[in-house]
Amino acid sequence: MTSAADFASPAPRVAPNFITEIIERDLKSGKYPKIVTRFPPEPNGYAHLGHTFACFLDFQTALQYGGTYHLRLDDTNPAGESVEFAEAIQDDLRWLGWDWGENLFYASDNFERYYAYAVQLIEMGKAYVDSVSGEEMARLRGSATQRGTPSAYRERSVAENLELFARMRAGEFADGAHILRAKIDLSSSNMKLRDPVLYRILRGEHYRQGSAWCIYPMYDFQHPLQDAIEGVTHSMCSLEFVDNRAIYDWLMETLAFEPRPHQYEFGRRSLEYTVVSKRKLRRLVQEGHVSGWDDPRMPTLRAIRRLGVRPEAVNAFASAIGVSRTNRTVDLAVYENAVRDDLNPHAPRVMAVLEPLEVVVSNAEGQALEAKTLSLPYWPHDVIQASLDGLVALPSGERVEPDQAVREVSLSTQIYIERGDFALTPPKGFKRLTLGGAVRLRGAGILRADEVIQDEAGQVTGIRATLLGEESSIKPAGVIHWVDAATALSAEFRLYDRLFSVPNPDGPNPNDILPEFDPEQPGHEDLTQPLSTDFLRFLNPESLKVAQGYVEGSVAADPAGTRYQFERQGYFWPDPEDSRPEALVFNRIITLRDTWTGKAEPATKARAVKTEQKKAEAPTLSAEQSTEVARLRSLGVSEAEAVVLARDPLLGAYFGSTTQQAGQVAAWVVNDLSAAVRAGQVALKVSGLSALAELLASGEISTRIAKDVLTESLESGEAPTEIVQRRGLKVVSDSGELERIIDGVLSTNPDKLAEYRGGRAGLLGFFTGQVMKASGGQAEPKAVAALLKAKLDG
Numbered sequence: 001m002t003s004a005a006d007f008a009s010p011a012p013r014v015a016p017n018f019i020t021e022i023i024e025r026d027l028k029s030g031k032y033p034k035i036v037t038r039f040p041p042e043p044n045g046y047a048h049l050g051h052t053f054a055c056f057l058d059f060q061t062a063l064q065y066g067g068t069y070h071l072r073l074d075d076t077n078p079a080g081e082s083v084e085f086a087e088a089i090q091d092d093l094r095w096l097g098w099d100w101g102e103n104l105f106y107a108s109d110n111f112e113r114y115y116a117y118a119v120q121l122i123e124m125g126k127a128y129v130d131s132v133s134g135e136e137m138a139r140l141r142g143s144a145t146q147r148g149t150p151s152a153y154r155e156r157s158v159a160e161n162l163e164l165f166a167r168m169r170a171g172e173f174a175d176g177a178h179i180l181r182a183k184i185d186l187s188s189s190n191m192k193l194r195d196p197v198l199y200r201i202l203r204g205e206h207y208r209q210g211s212a213w214c215i216y217p218m219y220d221f222q223h224p225l226q227d228a229i230e231g232v233t234h235s236m237c238s239l240e241f242v243d244n245r246a247i248y249d250w251l252m253e254t255l256a257f258e259p260r261p262h263q264y265e266f267g268r269r270s271l272e273y274t275v276v277s278k279r280k281l282r283r284l285v286q287e288g289h290v291s292g293w294d295d296p297r298m299p300t301l302r303a304i305r306r307l308g309v310r311p312e313a314v315n316a317f318a319s320a321i322g323v324s325r326t327n328r329t330v331d332l333a334v335y336e337n338a339v340r341d342d343l344n345p346h347a348p349r350v351m352a353v354l355e356p357l358e359v360v361v362s363n364a365e366g367q368a369l370e371a372k373t374l375s376l377p378y379w380p381h382d383v384i385q386a387s388l389d390g391l392v393a394l395p396s397g398e399r400v401e402p403d404q405a406v407r408e409v410s411l412s413t414q415i416y417i418e419r420g421d422f423a424l425t426p427p428k429g430f431k432r433l434t435l436g437g438a439v440r441l442r443g444a445g446i447l448r449a450d451e452v453i454q455d456e457a458g459q460v461t462g463i464r465a466t467l468l469g470e471e472s473s474i475k476p477a478g479v480i481h482w483v484d485a486a487t488a489l490s491a492e493f494r495l496y497d498r499l500f501s502v503p504n505p506d507g508p509n510p511n512d513i514l515p516e517f518d519p520e521q522p523g524h525e526d527l528t529q530p531l532s533t534d535f536l537r538f539l540n541p542e543s544l545k546v547a548q549g550y551v552e553g554s555v556a557a558d559p560a561g562t563r564y565q566f567e568r569q570g571y572f573w574p575d576p577e578d579s580r581p582e583a584l585v586f587n588r589i590i591t592l593r594d595t596w597t598g599k600a601e602p603a604t605k606a607r608a609v610k611t612e613q614k615k616a617e618a619p620t621l622s623a624e625q626s627t628e629v630a631r632l633r634s635l636g637v638s639e640a641e642a643v644v645l646a647r648d649p650l651l652g653a654y655f656g657s658t659t660q661q662a663g664q665v666a667a668w669v670v671n672d673l674s675a676a677v678r679a680g681q682v683a684l685k686v687s688g689l690s691a692l693a694e695l696l697a698s699g700e701i702s703t704r705i706a707k708d709v710l711t712e713s714l715e716s717g718e719a720p721t722e723i724v725q726r727r728g729l730k731v732v733s734d735s736g737e738l739e740r741i742i743d744g745v746l747s748t749n750p751d752k753l754a755e756y757r758g759g760r761a762g763l764l765g766f767f768t769g770q771v772m773k774a775s776g777g778q779a780e781p782k783a784v785a786a787l788l789k790a791k792l793d794g
Contacts, residue, residue, distance in 0.1 A: 012319035014060045019264050019323060023065055023234060032233045032259065035067035038105075039093075040074045040223070043086035043207075045278035046293050046300040047093065049314075049335070053269055056318035057236060059098050070103040070230055076111075076222050078204030079752075079766060086207070092301035096311045107226050108208045114217045115169065117225055117255060118180060118198055122161045126254055127198060128154055129164040130181050134759075137179075141186075141194045148186030148194045168201055171214045175201045175755055182221075184250060192243045193250070196220055203751040224248040227261040235261045238268040239327055267326040272503040274299050274332060275535055280506070286768065288702070289539060290499070294577075296587055297499040297543050307496060308563055308573035308589040313342035332498065333597060339590045343563060343571045345386065348378035348395050350407070351442065351481040352551040352566040352586070354493050356416035358462045358485065361447070369467055371412040371486070376443040378405045395558040407554040411444050414485040416550055417463075421480045424452060424460055431478035438468070440476040442567060445469045457625060457647035481567045487553035490681075491584035494575065495545040498596065506535035548676065551584065563589065583715060621646065628652070635662035641670045650678050658686050661693030668693075672710060683717040692720035702780070705729050730778060738771075738779060738787050745770045746791060756792055767792065 014020065026032050039058040041051060062069035071093065075081050090104070121127035130137065130153045142148040156164075168178055180199035188194055198221040203214045217225075224247070227235045235248075242265045252260040275281065276299055284290050284298070293300055296307035304314065317338040321330055361369045379392045384402045391399040421432040421439070433439045438448040446468040453462035468474060555564070563573040572586040579585040621629065625646040632642035635658075645652045645666060654677045655669050668689055669677065676682045689710075696706045701724060709729065713720045724730070745767060746753050752766060771784050 012060075012316050014057060014064060014319065015322060017266075017323035018325060019057075019234070019236060019266065020061065020064075022264065023061070026233070027065065035062055035065050035233045036070065036231050037062045037067065037234055037236065038070040038072050038227065038230060038232050040072040040107075040226075041089050042074045042077065043082065043089055044077070044080035045085055045281070046302050047089045048276045048281070048301060049271060049274065049299040049304070050276040052096065052301070052314050052318045053321050054236075054238070055093060055096070055098065056315060057266070057323060059100075060315075060319075061234075061236075067233075068103060069098075069100060070105055070232070071098075071100045072105040072107065072226065072230070074219075074223065074226075075106055075108045075206070075208065076216050076219070078202065078206040078216070082207050088302065092305070095301065095305060096314060105226070105230055106208060107222055108206060110226060110229060111209065111213055111217075113229065114222055114225055115215075118165065118217070118221070119162065120255065121182065121198070122165060122180075123158060124254070125158060125183065127161070127180055127182050128156050129161050129168070129178050130154070130195075131178050134176070141191065144189075144191070150186060151181075151195075154183065154195070165199075168199070168215050169213075171203075173201055175203055175751065176758060177201060180215075182247070182250070184247075188246075190243055190246050192220070193246050196247055220244055220247045221251070224251045224261070224263070225255075228252065228255075228257040232261040233259070235263045237263060237265055239265045239325075240268065241265055265325075267324045267328060269321055270327070270329045270504075271299075271335070272329060272332045273498045273500045273505070275500075275505055280535060283536070284499075287536075289536065296494075296496045306576060306587070308571070308587055309339050310342050310346065310563070313339045316342060329503075332503075333594050336590055336594065340571070340592075343565070343589065345383050346393075347563045347565040347571050348393070348405075349380065349565045349567055350378075350552050350555060351409075351483055352491070352493070352549060352564075352569060352572070353416045353418055353481070353483050353488075354495075354547040354549040354569060355419040356483075356549050357419040357422055357460065359415050359417055359447075359482075360462065360464050361411075361413050361415060361467050362450075362464070364466060364468055366466070369411070369413045371410065374409045374411055374443055375406045376409050377402070378407060395562045397559075409443070409552055409554060410484045410487045412484055412486045415441075415482045416485055416488065417480055417482050419460075422449065422460065422463060432480055433463075433477070438472075438474045438476050440479045441467070442479055442481050444482070446472040446474055446476050448474065455647065455649065456622060459647060481569075483550045483552045485550075488550035489553055489556060489584055491549060491551045491586055493547040493549060493572070493586050493588065495547065495570075495588045497543050497545075497591075498540055499543050500535070500538045501540040502538045505538040548674075551586070555584075556581070565592075568592070632662070632666065635659055637663050637666040641666045644670050644674075648674075648678075654682070654686060656686060658690060660690040661697055664693035664696065665689045668710060673714070676714065682714065684713050684720075688713065688719045688721070692724075695721065695724060699780075700724075700730050702778075705778075735783070735787060738775075738783055739791075741774050741779065742767075742771055742784075742788055742791050745774055753792070764789070764792065 023035055027035070037058045039051075039055040041047065059069040061067075071090065073086050073089070075086070086106075118127060130151050132140065132151050132153065137151070140149045140151055164178060165180055167173065168180070178201065179197050181195045181197055184193045184195055186194050197218050199215050199217055201214060202216045203211075205211055206213065224235075241263070245263045245265070248263045281293070281298065281300070285293055285295075290298055294302040294306045296303050301314075317335045320334055320338060363369050378394065379402065384392055387402075389399070390401075392402050392405045393399050394405055417433070423430055423432070423434055426432075426434045433447070433449050435449050435452055438446050441447045444467065448466045448468055449463050450466055451464035452460055453464070455461050551566070555562070561573060561576065563571060566572050566586075569588075570591045571589040573589060575585040575587045621643070625643075628646040629639070629642045632645060633639060637645070645655050651669055651674055654673075655666060658665050665686065669686070673682055673684075692701075692706055692709060692713075695701045696703065701709070705724070709720045709723045712718070712723055716723075749767070749770070752760075756764070756767070767788055768784060771779055771788060
């Protein structure tokens with residue numbers, strides 16, 4: 001008996017399941033000489049996590065059984081499909097490690113063959129042109145308890161059907177005037193068999209075929225034909241297509257394909273804390289909830305790649321999901337643990353401090369510490385012991401003996417530790433540094449805190465400490481990481497987390513599954529229904545935090561794209577878009593452990609407790625500081641930011657006597673510029689912030705534009721308003737300008753305008769996207785929505 005073990009295949013593998021049993025039986029019986037599978041995405045969006053399970057099952061199963069796998073672009077709908085998406089899907093799948101060689105297929109290359117098969121069905125008396133409206137056709141189909149009623153056009157002659165179908169192709173009829181239906185069984189208990197639609201008239205510019213066609217095949221007709229054309233043997237799809245299999249089999253038997261493919265359905269997998277519907281993802285991008293399709297919080301493979309996840313982790317996740325006949329929900333922790341497990345033996349350990357607190361270090365004799373260089377290991381003992389060949393890797397990838405896998409780390413009289421690793425009044429069980437207490441500095445010895453430096457508000461701004469060495473008799477409370485101030489590199493750390501705060505952001509919804517076939521294909525999602533916005537209220541406000549800190553200088557010599565475990569912080573890598581040697585930006589790929597499982601308190605309660613703790617720990621304001629807070633509050637500065645400015649002399653001095661847009665300026669100073677101001681690295685004058693805030697308040701620019709301009713200004717020193725002017729940045733909210741753009745979009749899409757007004761309300765999203773594209777992404781979304789709706793419905 002042939003089994004999966006008989007074929008060489010790289011790990012991870014598809015575990016034995018009911019489909020592999022069928023394949024083994026078919027190979028043993030000689031039904032097929034070898035198996036052929038296919039993965040058929042529609043190129044109307046970017047590949048996402050939902051696609052990874054399906055492509056892994058399709059491709060890896062073929063590999064395990066010595067077969068062939070195909071990549072097919074199911075591009076039979078001109079609306080929304082593009083070369084960009086087709087190429088992006090291929091690029092992302094190659095990143096996952098799949099190589100289909102010459103077996104790349106486009107459904108649109110076979111439009112002529114589909115048409116010929118439709119003609120054949122008409123000639124056999126198995127298909128007819130129907131001319132009823134969509135509403136009437138739905139009524140005539142009956143219900144689960146009532147059989148269907150024949151259309152008045154069901155008994156048209158073969159000659160009349162052939163003529164009408166040819167005229168449909170020639171473009172003689174308006175969209176929706178006629179359809180081609182299969183003639184199967186109007187009394188069938190399977191509603192799919194009650195004369196399903198095979199072709200519809202749909203005018204649109206196809207990204208590969210241009211305007212050559214104005215009729216397009218429906219999924220239930222095209223997909224089985226394409227399987228047969230390619231020689232697919234086992235066509236795997238998710239469970240929602242189980243009723244569609246009857247049409248699949250009817251076509252294969254009626255057209256006498258031999259050998260013919262067979263469809264097999266597996267249970268779908270929904271993924272917690274995630275949405276994968278392209279319409280929902282598009283909404284997140286268009287409304288600015290994320291920075292783009294590659295925002296590392298998105299579930300697209302583009303985003304996952306930018307975040308720093310390795311393809312091996314994604315395939316391991318797909319393998320771990322498993323195949324069954326039933327639907328089930330997958331905990332996002334399964335994916336996150338796959339990422340951690342993959343990174344653990346591949347990410348060398350280095351140190352980074354995200355919220356720095358300065359420590360001035362003396363030696364045991366009370367003298368300034370003499371600078372020295374330490375040799376610290378990249379790898380912990382457990383990784384070394386797990387190495388199969390006894391070797392471990394350097395960041396360069398070279399494998400060496402464990403004692404050679406080290407980097408040089410300097411230690412001098414000034415270092416940075418995490419602010420959270422010191423407490424003046426430590427809580428019970430605190431295992432880090434306290435005044436008079438000691439901790440072990442990773443790889444450097446035992447450090448005792450001798451003196452605390454505080455500002456006027458009582459906030460700790462520095463520590464004076466003594467390095468006692470490794471042999472000290474003092475028992476350290478714990479181990480903390482650090483970086484040497486003399487050689488550390490300043491860096492921005494982007495701390496990414498789950499985009500949604502609840503497991504199921506939009507309730508039970510077929511758009512949030514892990515589909516093999518995109519539910520948005522014609523016939524699988526009712527695009528006329530409005531898109532729910534409920535899921536947006538579950539966006540996690542803490543899905544991205546940004547910290548300004550330091551990373552040890554050794555990383556400067558490492559290859560670009562090296563992934564690290566920053567000790568006690570998580571797994572990180574340099575952002576491939578924004579990080580540069582002179583301005584490092586690190587993305588947190590994943591935390592060291594699951595921080596979501598077992599959360600007992602609701603987020604609101606946890607935030608309230610945290611707020612009360614902060615209030616309890618906050619030092620009392622002096623009379624002078626209280627007066628300053630009152631002044632700032634009168635200017636419109638929030639209480640929290642006013643307190644920070646009043647307590648921090650450097651931030652307060654930078655803010656100065658600003659009155660113009662004081663609230664917004666204060667928010668930027670406290671939340672975006674604080675670390676740079678304290679380090680004396682800000683060339684931007686506060687008056688420049690005020691001018692930028694004026695543009696934002698006037699509506700000339702959006703919050704996102706302001707944020708981008710602020711970042712560029714901090715890096716280049718150029719005044720924000722000059723950047724806005726030079727780049728021509730502005731929010732297009734003028735109704736006259738927006739109307740001009742909208743009118744232009746409507747005039748270039750008359751067919752879609754007619755379709756919308758004919759009932760295809762789902763095209764609202766298409767028009768919105770076209771308007772945003774025509775405005776260069778600067779149109780004000782709410783104004784666009786209101787004006788566009790008025791124009792479309794007028």
